Amino acid sequence: MPEKTFKMLQINEKWCKGCGICVAFCPKDVLDIKSGKVIIKDIDACIKCGQCELRCPDYAIYLGGEDNEK
Amino acid sequence: MPSQLINNYFRTNSLPHIWCPGCGNGIVTRSIVEAIDNLNLDRDKVCIVSGIGCSSRASGYLDFNTLHTTHGRALTFATGIKMAKPGLEVIVITGDGDCSAIGGNHLIHASRRNINITTIVYNNNIYGMTGGQYSPTTPKGDKGTTAPYGSIDTDFDLCNLTAGAGATYVGRATVFNPKLIVKLIENGIKNKGFSFIEAVTTCPTYYGRKNKKGSAVDMMRYLKDNSINIETAKKLEDNKLKDKIIVGELYKNIRPEYTDEYNKIVDSF
Numbered sequence: 001m002p003e004k005t006f007k008m009l010q011i012n013e014k015w016c017k018g019c020g021i022c023v024a025f026c027p028k029d030v031l032d033i034k035s036g037k038v039i040i041k042d043i044d045a046c047i048k049c050g051q052c053e054l055r056c057p058d059y060a061i062y063l064g065g066e067d068n069e070k
Numbered sequence: 071m072p073s074q075l076i077n078n079y080f081r082t083n084s085l086p087h088i089w090c091p092g093c094g095n096g097i098v099t100r101s102i103v104e105a106i107d108n109l110n111l112d113r114d115k116v117c118i119v120s121g122i123g124c125s126s127r128a129s130g131y132l133d134f135n136t137l138h139t140t141h142g143r144a145l146t147f148a149t150g151i152k153m154a155k156p157g158l159e160v161i162v163i164t165g166d167g168d169c170s171a172i173g174g175n176h177l178i179h180a181s182r183r184n185i186n187i188t189t190i191v192y193n194n195n196i197y198g199m200t201g202g203q204y205s206p207t208t209p210k211g212d213k214g215t216t217a218p219y220g221s222i223d224t225d226f227d228l229c230n231l232t233a234g235a236g237a238t239y240v241g242r243a244t245v246f247n248p249k250l251i252v253k254l255i256e257n258g259i260k261n262k263g264f265s266f267i268e269a270v271t272t273c274p275t276y277y278g279r280k281n282k283k284g285s286a287v288d289m290m291r292y293l294k295d296n297s298i299n300i301e302t303a304k305k306l307e308d309n310k311l312k313d314k315i316i317v318g319e320l321y322k323n324i325r326p327e328y329t330d331e332y333n334k335i336v337d338s339f
Contacts, residue, residue: 012072015085019092019274024287053073054248055290057096058086062073 007063009046013037016060022052031061079103079113081133088127090198092286094245094271098192099128101248101269102161105255106134117158119148121173124199124273125165125192142172145180148187156329159259162189167197167205170226174206181235181264185328188258188265191228194273202276213280228268233321238263240321244270244293250317257319263327270297270315 009030018036027049032041038061040046053062072082080103089095106116117135120126121144129136135158139147148162169177169191180187196214197203204214204221207228211220233240239261241254251269258265272278272289283289293315300318303311 010071010073015072017086017091019286021092021287021290024290054100055097055245057089057093058091059072059076059080059096059100060086062076064073065071 007048008065009040009043009048010062010064011038011040012060015058017058019057021055021057022061025051025055027051075103075107079106079133080131084131087131089124090275092272092274094194095125095128095192097245097248098190098251098269098271099131101251102190102255103132105252105259108252108256109259111159115157115159116161117151118161118163119144119151120163121168123165123168123197125163126168128163142168142176144168145173145176145187145189149180149185152185152187152329153332160187162187164189164191166191166193166195166207166228170206170228177232178235181232181237181266183328184236184238184263184325186262188255188267190255190267190269192271193228193268194271194277196273196277198273198276202280215280229266229320232266236325237266238323238325239265241319242268242270242315242317244297244315244317245272246290246293246297247317254319263325
């Protein structure tokens, strides 16, 4: 049986324009803006709801990839 | 590496897009591909047509059959495509100025014909690309570069306009609630006839700045606080609905579709 994978919060810094929409609408206050780009402030608080991905106008933040460590 | 959805349906080598920081257009464009993905449409059977304006740049970023046409004429090109190849799923991306001013005539006639096209209008209440001139959907009293003391024109309600002209599926949603945009687009594509979806979006650079609406986040909060679902709105008194954005499925009807009617004539010979 293949190992179970989990989606993780990913940031594509090159596409981020620092509008702050994801930061404002994150229900768990996971994100912040630093030097005009989004950063993950507190990954442990992330509940992977995907609200940030849904409203990011620049497709710079999303749930994706594989995280086999958890 | 972008997300799978973006990777699958966007021309990622042309991203990041040109839209300003906080512009809602990207949210609507993502909602369109999410709807297409949910419906499992064959991408070779989808044709995306756009006019001119900020919104209409979307066709260039999407990896389908795409056509970027002249100002206001997206619906005319789309009508031609649909008549020539009725099997294609034709989706029109247009802006408030593009579809209701320059292409206003085409919008009412496409609605009247009930041709099977899904139109998504990115309504940001202003002409963004050309520098913030007021558009037919700029609310009365609001400012633009060509209305420095406030617009004295009464603004269009695009949903009422198209429903009145004969569209068979009409809905409205805001970029604060992209899930609703996705749902409306899915239903619009499924509807056999002219579907019109108004996506209320934000323009922090021009509309927001000219009218002191604050940052992109403030504008999103405004959409959140001022939109009321049609089902809730039905139970409220009229004075509570003043200046509110009524969202949801606003109008549905069943009428003969244009290409079907046309083919009946062709088959009669």
